Amino acid sequence: MKPAEQAELLSFGLGITNVVARATARADELSAEEYREGGRLLAAKVERRKPAWLAVVGVTAYRAAFDERKAGVGPQERTIGGARVWVLPNPSGLNAHWTTAAMAEEYARLRTATEN
Numbered sequence: 001m002k003p004a005e006q007a008e009l010l011s012f013g014l015g016i017t018n019v020v021a022r023a024t025a026r027a028d029e030l031s032a033e034e035y036r037e038g039g040r041l042l043a044a045k046v047e048r049r050k051p052a053w054l055a056v057v058g059v060t061a062y063r064a065a066f067d068e069r070k071a072g073v074g075p076q077e078r079t080i081g082g083a084r085v086w087v088l089p090n091p092s093g094l095n096a097h098w099t100t101a102a103m104a105e106e107y108a109r110l111r112t113a114t115e116n
Helices: 003-012 032-049 059-066 100-115
Strands: 014-017 052-056 075-081 083-088
Touching: 003 083, 032 052, 032 075, 052 059, 052 100, 059 075, 059 083, 075 100, 083 100
Parallel strands: 014 052, 052 083
Antiparallel strands: 075 083
16 A cells, blocks of 8 residues: 555554654654553544554554553554554664564564454
């Protein structure tokens, strides 16, 4: 899909977002309160929109926003607003330990899971 088609994701039962909308060069430029508030707003949005899946970009953001300190990339046990949750690696250049191929694999795993 193209970025302009993002609104169409809901027709597939999928929501994908960053936890905090404010752009930063590094995740540590955001405060714990910004993450928590982003998590509250995101949970409310998911409750309203009712996607089957929620993909959160960035494990650090997910951990901070939802107080899930041991969460890793991939499917999560918890649900948010009834949606199943998948944490995706952040494609930021600062996330160098994730190669493009490995990120594509993780995004493909999510796609496969949403089709089941």
